[in-house]
Amino acid sequence: MSNPRKRREALVYHAKPTPGKIKVVPTKKYATQRDLALAYSPGVAEPCLEIEKDKNNAYKYTTKGNLVAVISNGTAVLGLGNIGPEASKPVMEGKGLLFKIFADIDVFDIEVDTENIEEFIQTVKNIAPTFGGINLEDIKAPEAFEIEKRLKEELDIPVMHDDQHGTAIISAAALLNALELAEKNIEDVNIVISGAGAAAISCSRLYQSCGARRENMVMLDSKGVIRSDRENLTSQKAEFATDKDLNTLDEAMKDADVFIGLSTSDIVSPEMLITMAENPIVFAMANPDPEIAYDLAVKTREDIIMATGRSDHPNQVNNVLGFPFIFRGALDVRATKINEEMKMAAVKALARLAKEPVPEQVNIAYGETKLMFGRDYIIPKPFDPRLIAEVPPAVAKAAMDSGVAKEPIEDWERYENQLLERLGSDNKMVRLLINRAKMNPKRVVFAEADHLDVLKAAQIAYDEGIAYPILLGRKEAIKTLMEEIEFDVDLPIIDPKSDEEIERKNRYAEAYWKHRKRRGVTLYSAQKKMRERNYFAAMMVNEGDADALISGYSRSYPSVVKPMLELIGKAKGASRVATTNIMMTQRGPMFLSDTSINIDPTAKDLATIAQMTSTVVKMFGMEPVIAMTSYSNFGSSHNDRASKVREAVSYLHRFYPDMIVDGELQTDFALNSEMLQDIFPFSKLAGRKVNTLVFPNLEAANITYKLLKELNKADSIGPIMMGMRKPVHILQLDASVDEIVNMTAIAVVDAQQKEKREQ
Numbered sequence: 142m143s144n145p146r147k148r149r150e151a152l153v154y155h156a157k158p159t160p161g162k163i164k165v166v167p168t169k170k171y172a173t174q175r176d177l178a179l180a181y182s183p184g185v186a187e188p189c190l191e192i193e194k195d196k197n198n199a200y201k202y203t204t205k206g207n208l209v210a211v212i213s214n215g216t217a218v219l220g221l222g223n224i225g226p227e228a229s230k231p232v233m234e235g236k237g238l239l240f241k242i243f244a245d246i247d248v249f250d251i252e253v254d255t256e257n258i259e260e261f262i263q264t265v266k267n268i269a270p271t272f273g274g275i276n277l278e279d280i281k282a283p284e285a286f287e288i289e290k291r292l293k294e295e296l297d298i299p300v301m302h303d304d305q306h307g308t309a310i311i312s313a314a315a316l317l318n319a320l321e322l323a324e325k326n327i328e329d330v331n332i333v334i335s336g337a338g339a340a341a342i343s344c345s346r347l348y349q350s351c352g353a354r355r356e357n358m359v360m361l362d363s364k365g366v367i368r369s370d371r372e373n374l375t376s377q378k379a380e381f382a383t384d385k386d387l388n389t390l391d392e393a394m395k396d397a398d399v400f401i402g403l404s405t406s407d408i409v410s411p412e413m414l415i416t417m418a419e420n421p422i423v424f425a426m427a428n429p430d431p432e433i434a435y436d437l438a439v440k441t442r443e444d445i446i447m448a449t450g451r452s453d454h455p456n457q458v459n460n461v462l463g464f465p466f467i468f469r470g471a472l473d474v475r476a477t478k479i480n481e482e483m484k485m486a487a488v489k490a491l492a493r494l495a496k497e498p499v500p501e502q503v504n505i506a507y508g509e510t511k512l513m514f515g516r517d518y519i520i521p522k523p524f525d526p527r528l529i530a531e532v533p534p535a536v537a538k539a540a541m542d543s544g545v546a547k548e549p550i551e552d553w554e555r556y557e558n559q560l561l562e563r564l565g566s567d568n569k570m571v572r573l574l575i576n577r578a579k580m581n582p583k584r585v586v587f588a589e590a591d592h593l594d595v596l597k598a599a600q601i602a603y604d605e606g607i608a609y610p611i612l613l614g615r616k617e618a619i620k621t622l623m624e625e626i627e628f629d630v631d632l633p634i635i636d637p638k639s640d641e642e643i644e645r646k647n648r649y650a651e652a653y654w655k656h657r658k659r660r661g662v663t664l665y666s667a668q669k670k671m672r673e674r675n676y677f678a679a680m681m682v683n684e685g686d687a688d689a690l691i692s693g694y695s696r697s698y699p700s701v702v703k704p705m706l707e708l709i710g711k712a713k714g715a716s717r718v719a720t721t722n723i724m725m726t727q728r729g730p731m732f733l734s735d736t737s738i739n740i741d742p743t744a745k746d747l748a749t750i751a752q753m754t755s756t757v758v759k760m761f762g763m764e765p766v767i768a769m770t771s772y773s774n775f776g777s778s779h780n781d782r783a784s785k786v787r788e789a790v791s792y793l794h795r796f797y798p799d800m801i802v803d804g805e806l807q808t809d810f811a812l813n814s815e816m817l818q819d820i821f822p823f824s825k826l827a828g829r830k831v832n833t834l835v836f837p838n839l840e841a842a843n844i845t846y847k848l849l850k851e852l853n854k855a856d857s858i859g860p861i862m863m864g865m866r867k868p869v870h871i872l873q874l875d876a877s878v879d880e881i882v883n884m885t886a887i888a889v890v891d892a893q894q895k896e897k898r899e900q
């Protein structure tokens with residue numbers, strides 16, 4: 142990573158707010174003395190004794206069954222080489238993060254300080270009782286082969302060296318698909334493999350199992366082509382030694398159909414690509430920098446099918462697509478090992494999935510218009526939610542069929558539902574939102590760009606391609622801050638107080654005056670108002686000089702809302718302006734309305750707020766399931782406050798019968814579908830997962846959202862302004878940089894939608 146700013150960003154990401162990327166969180170209650178007596182002494186003795194009687198009970202009473210060890214000694218960390226156990230820890234924590242977000246598997250990362258094979262094996266064996274599976278990582282060849290072989294033989298839990306088999310599975314699936322596109326047979330193709338380490342050897346073996354012929358393979362290590370007349374070859378290298386009279390990569394690449402890179406960066410030149418056969422398949426998988434840069438390769442050969450291990454180009458062939466799902470399947474049937482049948486099942490499931498139509502959600506998540514099986518899409522994307530429903534069942538089934546599953550699955554439909562549930566708590570909403578914004582970025586005015594956090598957010602929005610920022614504020618202050626954060630881009634900077642803007646201010650003042658002259662505004666007072674950033678910014682949007690506006694970082698919410706309502710006003714047909722907040726909770730995203738505007742809405746207002754929120758929920762690709770909340774359940778109180786909510790519900794039921802909305806309901810019933818089903822089976826919400834709460838008044842909504850935000854420390858998006866004529870969005874006082882970026886994306890998406898409606 143040569144860009145110094147990106148380098149710093151990566152370091153800050155790892156350092157702040159707490160060092161590292163993962164932590165341990167209790168899953169049981171621990172509030173009372175009683176809880177503690179169960180969690181620890183004396184209660185804890187009971188499961189101990191049960192496990193003493195039968196070790197399998199560890200799966201019943203402890204985390205073992207969902208806990209994987211990611212273990213390394215730091216001898217082959219990515220393509221960085223032998224950087225030692227401590228230095229490998231960020232990668233191992235990273236794998237832990239990926240295990241969790243993609244497959245809901247918990248991980249302890251373990252870095253072992255030894256390069257001695259026996260010591261390493263003994264260490265893993267000694268700690269194995271803790272875990273349901275062992276993921277060996279970034280251990281160099283040839284030691285990795287012996288370590289994995291022995292641990293597989295000596296342990297009765299699944300052991301997989303991810304760099305070997307994870308990589309082999311993913312790249313084999315991608316290779317089969319690429320060959321189909323190139324219209325070539327795996328039996329016939331010439332394959333050059335750069336690298337003869339853990340990953341390369343294992344990949345080459347799996348390609349052979351898929352039909353590739355060893356005599357068509359040429360493998361290279363750091364010394365050049367591995368020829369059979371070379372001395373002192375390890376047994377694994379000897380397995381792939383060639384009789385061909387070749388010495389260098391240049392020579393090997395001539396007429397090759399496939400290049401597999403699992404070695405190091407920048408060793409393939411454009412000249413080498415030119416000598417390859419037609420429709421060359423190039424998988425440059427060294428991390429973090431591939432054997433040849435993606436852009437250079439696709440520029441050199443138009444007919445190339447190109448993949449790298451990185452996420453920033455099409456076709457990411459990276460073991461991240463494998464290890465979470467392979468272990469998920471293996472753990473779920475309590476497999477004793479990960480065998481060839483299970484690996485092949487994963488290859489086939491991945492290859493097959495790439496050919497299926499891609500759900501819109503995935504297109505949006507990756508900022509693509511239409512992903513389709515082809516040169517730029519030979520393998521599914523890691524954030525494809527179908528992966529968890531497809532790959533683990535395939536692996537689990539293969540484990541059962543091959544006789545290594547101790548707990549076979551009986552109800553497959555139930556299992557698939559459980560798998561999908563596991564994805565509930567990630568923050569894919571944010572990703573979806575950002576990517577949707579990136580598809581058609583808009584000009585966003587940042588009305589307080591002379592504040593560091595606002596400027597940082599504008600920088601991220603610009604860098605990520607979310608928006609074209611227009612920076613409002615004191616010019617010198619903005620320029621100084623830009624220098625400080627190395628935001629070296631030529632963007633419009635406008636100071637509404639400066640005389641430079643006189644022509645524009647007059648124009649805006651005139652327009653404002655014309656609009657409000659019968660409501661007490663004089664031309665003079667209009668001119669004065671245009672020196673205020675929020676009025677100026679709102680007029681920019683009004684007059685089409687900007688597409689959206691972000692403000693409110695340094696002022697109280699009402700003081701910013703007022704000019705916006707005055708200048709921009711409500712959308713045509715909107716009877717109300719209101720806000721919703723999206724909270725990322727354990728049970729998935731929740732929409733909470735109205736969190737910021739309407740102090741005591743009437744029944745009709747509440748119905749309008751529910752309808753508007755429903756539109757926003759749909760904008761995120763979700764089906765709105767709305768609870769109208771109260772302190773009362775379906776008429777249990779006759780107080781006016783409860784009746785108001787009831788009235789709103791009956792209005793919605795009468796005029797919008799298709800809306801899935803009900804109430805009035807207490808929030809525990811709204812959120813606990815079993816309880817709701819038991820006590821109020823007649824409800825429209827019974828058996829459904831509520832994702833939207835409409836509150837009876839501002840106090841309830843605002844208090845709840847702030848409480849959730851602080852207690853959960855969860856991501857939140859909002860308040861999202863609903864019902865405004867133009868995309869203006871107001872931040873909470875002192876919003877974080879992330880929150881401002883999210884709001885920017887909201888503003889852009891809002892502008893996109895409004896533009897669409899106007900067309």
Ligand SMILES: NC(=O)C1=CN([C@@H]2O[C@H](COP(=O)(O)OP(=O)(O)OC[C@H]3O[C@@H](n4cnc5c(N)ncnc54)[C@H](OP(=O)(O)O)[C@@H]3O)[C@@H](O)[C@H]2O)C=CC1
Binds near residue numbers: 219403426429460
């Ligand atoms: N995209 C993905 O999912 C994955 C990518 N990888 C990448 O693959 C690479 C290797 O990883 P791994 O197998 O675990 O590591 P190993 O240390 O086991 O193997 C590295 C291999 O690369 C060879 N090598 C080094 N320099 C060159 C060179 N200039 N030309 C040809 N070969 C060379 C080494 O040769 P020698 O034997 O002579 O030392 C060795 O055989 C790394 O860059 C890693 O990031 C790994 C796993 C997954």
Ligand SMILES: CC(=O)C(=O)O
Binds near residue numbers: 427
């Ligand atoms: C992706 C991976 O595991 C590696 O590069 O080592």
Ligand SMILES: [Mg+2]
Binds near residue numbers: 219278279303304
């Ligand atoms: Mg690795």
